[in-house]
Amino acid sequence: MPGQAPQTRIIGRPRARHPLILLGRAPCARSAVPGNSPLDRAVGCAPPGGVSLSPRRPHGDWPRSAFYACYFSALGALVPYWPLYLRQRGFGPRALGDLMALLALSRVIAPYVGGALSDYFGHRMTAVRGGAILAFACFLTIPWAHGFVAMAAVMMAFSFFWYATLPPVEASTLAFHGDRYGRIRLWGSIGFIIAVLGLGPVLGRFGAATVVPVIAMLLFGLWLATLGLAPFTSPVASGARRPIQRGLLPFLAACFLMQVSYGPYYTFYSLYLAHYGYSTAAIGALWALGVICEVLVFWQAGRFFAHFRESRLLAFTFALAVVRWVLIALFPRSWPLLALAQTFHAFTFGLYHAVAVRLVSRFAAPGAKARAQAIYGTAAGAGAAAGAAMSGYLWVALGREGMFLAAAAVAAVGFAIIARRRIAPVEPAF
Template sequence: MGPASESSPRVPTARLSSFYFFYYATLGAFTPYWSLYLESRGLGVAAISVLMSLWYATRIVSPSLWTTLAARASHPIRWLHLGCALALGCFALFLLPLEHAGLFAVMLGFCFAYNAVMPQFESITMSHLGARSDRYGLIRVWGSIGFIVVVAGFGWMIDERRLGVGALPWLMLPVLAGVLGSALLNRYAHDPLPPTREGDDTFRSRLRQPRVIAFFAAAFLTQVSFGPFYTFFSIYLSEHGYPTATQGVLWTVGVLAEIGVFFVASRIFRRWDASLVLMVALLSASVRWLVTGLFPDNMPVMVLAQLTHALNFGAFFAAAMQLLVRFFPGRMNGHGQGVFYGLSSGVGGVTGALLAGQLWRFGGGTAFFASSFIALLAACIVWRWLVRAPIPSG
């Protein structure tokens, strides 16, 4: 934290980090392996795609709705507890022999609840960090560590020679229980003030500021640019002759690089303003997608492109958290986080996936070239409205 009185509590780094660890560890099992589990239950490609689309679709609504409800509550922490409990309860229903309609309902409930809680927890973390928001990366890095641990560990355990993919829900339940347990251990740094009409008006007025609009536009475009990567990167690598093991290496090096940048994030933000870091991150994304489209058969170049994940995801995300604190201080931060997640991961994720599907008909290279242009456009927006017009720290 920044300058504080002697009576100010210390940042509960371990408790905060534990939530990120368990939350992203769950994603480390869900993102790469859940479609395989659904397939093992006899679902076809069309049914699986519908169920998996709920992950992005619920991100459009649940983050902003949940943070709005929390912001209006006299005890907002209870909404975090409720969301985590609902996610665990819904997921436990996957253990039942459900038919397609039942799976759809359970999937909808789980995705809605799980996507709702992280923006509120980001606000809790920032309430503890206060003026030392540059230390965010040292806490958030444990999410990336949890993701890698589970991707590697669960990938080994669900191999057909061991437990098989049918054991995936049983393996994930303890991790989800860890999310709920960590949520129950955490709290805001101080009791939020009661909601007021004046506060709501202030939040809406901040949303209308040109630099805030520019920030959200850049966040949206960034997620759109990741569409071909998140949707078709493994297919793209397969088309160019990369075996599955090599594909895993290329995915992993990006997350490892991301971990590295989170560890040094505090040093980065002590030296450079978050808006400048955001612009550099977007420029690196533009170069990454261009290189991916031009040199898919060059393994060393592809490794270097993946290493830039440290910038275009890790540095981007850390910088975005810094800016959200400036744009939406205090109680407004949770609401701002909800808008950020809903617009970028939600609307941007769906738009990016749909656009990637349309562009893929013209080849993977074309899709990544379009992503490069979109990321460059986002960088230009940040340069024009954020870098050239410094953001007040208050």
């Protein structure tokens, strides 16, 4: 209303009787003034002479670092080795592709539902804790899931709650730790590397079923990490119809295609290498090499943003994706070329994700940060689901090598979108 004082966000010690604030100590009270948050300063929106109003962090960064480490360690166990486990359970290429597509499909629904609810009610950490414990509980039923329908139901259930935990944490980390986001998120990549390298030899000795208790322990650790996250109350969503600007629609379409191109990689790369005689230890080493290179890019992402526009960086990542899938398709027996292709992961995932998070955060409307991150996650999840589903049929129709060549063609379409439509930072819509 005219003359009414602007809405402020108060972050303080929660009242003991409040039913939605569970565990943790809240930061001191601060007023959220646009332009003075670490995120605003990180993307160049802070007003000259702005005073930092970032809240104190009584818990430090370790709970968020632990959350990212557990979340992506579970991902590091799931992505390379879950197809091997499903094959051991008797699922063929088409059924395996469909199951992985269903797993990815939950990324379409869960991030937006979790992000929208946390924006609407404003209590993000409660949703995160609930999602983490439910993901753990659902995953415990995996050994008793017999047949395609039962396995699909359990995988959808646990992954829904698991994926729903990430957008609220991403939004709050960017809001209050934006200047250190890359270094906090770095622990996720480190966890992924440890899981991939450590599990390869273990599975080679004890069998693919070992991945089940490992993921269960990591999901339990994820829930424990959420208990250390300080309660974070955000502005209640304003009801704006568009959490992000229309100018990012070409970018979201390209994100969809990037994840489609990743479908054969995430679903069949381990089986592809196993077919050519690589051991589980060698497979794990190749996966880890890509993520190690990704860590280096996350650590130095700011240098890229200081010298290049986001649109140019995006085009570069898509071009490298095309080259990467072609190398994997044409030279599966060449360890040096496969290793070279894996180093491209630093850019086709690491730099690509850093650019995506930066753009989504900058273009998000106030009070819709989690929803904006969830929209990005939804576009990526839809692409991952489509890519995983298609990869099973492409494996049968075109063969292993043809499947990766098709992925290169999809990435080339994404490159054309980015190259044709200039995506440049503009002032967010308020």
